[in-house]
Amino acid sequence: MKSYSAATAQLRRRLGAKVVVTDEAALHEASFDSAKIPFRPAAVVRVRKAAEVGVALQLANRLRVPVTTRGRGTTLTGAATPVRGGWVLDLLALDNVKVDEEAGLAHVGAGARILAIQQAAEARGWFYPPDPSSKEHCTIGGNIACNAGGMHGGKYGVTRDFVVALQGFLPTGEWVEWGTATKKFSAGFNLRDLWIGSEGMLGVITGAVLKLIPRPPERWTLLTSFRDEAEALSAALALFRARVQPAICEFLDRGSVLCAERATGKEVFPGQSGRPVILLELAGSAAEVADQRESVLAWAQAHATAHRAAQSREEAEQLWAVRRKCSGAMFELGDAKLNEDIVVPMRNYVKFARFLARLKRDSGLHIPTFGHLADGNLHVNIMYHKAVPAECRAAEQAVQRLMETVVAMGGSISGEHGIGLAKSPFLRIQHSPAQVKAMQAIKHALDPRGILNPGKMFEVFEVWRHPRLEVKLPWDHK
């Protein structure tokens, strides 16, 4: 890895030693994200003011220093790992949040955490729906860069649907604003949407204007269980056909339920142990919820083996806590996980359930799966043991087969995590050569020296061949 020591010394002269940090602890912390594949940077730039980003990028361009932008490093794909070394821009200090009560907009700094944005909105009767499970930790900059989703996607949409305007810097270090703090804007090319989901490769976001919606006053939670996965997925289709739009509709297959049960020592659904479940929540005005509740209860009666409505907010929270436990609990099935956030079109739900059953049988691996049924985004977790070569090979083959199948079914290799390093071997399954060439042309036009987050997306990186750090992160229990 190049040291970039002369360039770093120049940057330190410009921004000061408090901003440009090179101590071991800081370099270690910035060397990896939740994928835990470390690459050492030359310096961490702890940005205090947006203008410092421009200074760093202009110098990086002149001296050809790779730059990787970092929110909180919760990405599971390795997208925030500085694979080419160079400088890591840490934007956590840009964490301002201001709600415009009349316009229903939030003005936020890139480093603001999602939970802080939601709390500020709620305190004023507004609601910011995108809710990744990592929301206590992850930043809006990272969410916009990955077009993050979460459980609310089906009814409300994902991060993209709530971004009104963006401010930041082009890779060349020039300041830009895409859109204004108005809900309508139709002046020129829409580069705001090009930045959303661009994984820190087309620009650095320093601030955003977000759309809010009125906070739904009423919520109602129902747990349902099913004989098998195909029945659960087919039942979900019946629910959507009945024009019910749950705010959340979470599916846990048998493997996920068993993991949650072992982790909590309790049955997810008493008397229905080990059966796949759908946990759903209605949200809206009291009248809306009451109206949909009737349809949902009739649906549960007709399709589920059992159902139970939460009697209180506390009971509902306990049910959601079980859902959150299942992912971390999977590590008892293997010490390595390929966590694939694929998307399947609803019309292929039952076909996909049958495919997953075959994949589990053929690979001999545990592949617990859970996900968001209202938008087709399923988290398929291929578990294996790193020290067992046969399991590593089986996992590698299983992920390849999974990606080919979801694309053949008209779905996507990623619904919310993005490509980064982890999905780079599969980009060309999703996209034709012409599509990849168009994306690369845009990258080259905006970042002619290729300094911003290099080595990601277009270059194939097989994560399963790389050693991972044995570290526990604050969000690892989730």
Ligand SMILES: Cc1cc2nc3c(=O)[nH]c(=O)nc-3n(C[C@H](O)[C@H](O)[C@H](O)COP(=O)(O)OP(=O)(O)OC[C@H]3O[C@@H](n4cnc5c(N)ncnc54)[C@H](O)[C@@H]3O)c2cc1C
């Ligand atoms: C326990 C857990 C649960 C999760 N659950 C979900 C979930 O439900 N839904 C979901 O969508 N994701 C989920 N994730 C993934 C992750 O939290 C999201 O991808 C999140 O958007 C990353 O935000 P971050 O601030 O940590 O960004 P980072 O991980 O630091 O960065 C992610 C990418 O964004 C770029 N980036 C960061 N900030 C900026 C910026 N200001 N300008 C330009 N580029 C930038 C980085 O360069 C990198 O490419 C989960 C992760 C964990 C660990």
